[in-house]
Amino acid sequence: MRKIQVQGVHHITLVGADRQTSIDFWEGLLGMPFVFEQPNLDNPGEGHLYFDPGDGRLITIFTNEDRTPDNRRTPTDPGCVHHLAFNLSRAVFSQVLERLKARGIANSGVKDRGFMDSIYFKDPLGLLIELACYKFEPPVGCTHAQVMLEAHKTRVAAGDDHIMEVHLADAIETLVARTQGTLSDRSGAGGA
Known part of the structure; x- marks a missing residue:
C-alpha cells in the first residue's frame, strides 16, 4: 500500500479564549509575529488568529470573546x-x-x-x-533529525540508556564522513 508522504507540519490550530489573551501570549511573550486574522470559516462566531513561530509555518488560534482563560x-x-x-x-x-x-x-x-x-x-x-x-548544530546540509537518527544508532550499539553528548559528537562525525569528501585517509589523521 502506498504512503501519503508528508513534508512537514503545515500548521497547528489551538482553541483559545479571547483574542487579546492569544496575542499577549503568542506574540507578547513568545515573540511570534501576529501575521493574519479572519473569522473561523467553520464557525463565524469565532476569530482565527495566525502566528509565525519563526520557521514560516503557522500556529493558529480559534478565539471567542465569550471564553475566558483557565490555566x-x-x-x-x-x-x-x-x-x-x-x-x-x-x-x-x-x-x-x-x-x-x-x-x-x-x-x-x-x-x-x-x-x-x-x-x-x-x-x-x-x-x-x-x-x-x-x-548541537547539524553539519551543513544535514538536519537535526539526521543527527538524532545517527546518535540513536550509536547509543543503542553502546548499550546506553539515552542519548548523550558523546553520541551526538559521534553522529556528527559519521554524517560529515558520509556527506563530505576528503583526499586523505580518514582512518585517523594525526594520531589516535
Missing part, C-alpha cells in the same frame, strides 16, 4: 496533546528563566535531556509549553 492543566488522556515544543537559540534560551520570572510565570527550571535542554511552563489556557535548545 488548569489541559487533559493528558490518550489522544490529547501533551505539550508543544519550540526551538530557541542558545542565546535566547540562556535568558528564558529571567524573563519568565520577570513576568511571574512558574516554570520547571532547566531540564537536561541529553541532546537538548528544556524549560516547561503553562500557557494561559493550561497547555504545557516547552522551550527547547539543541546541544
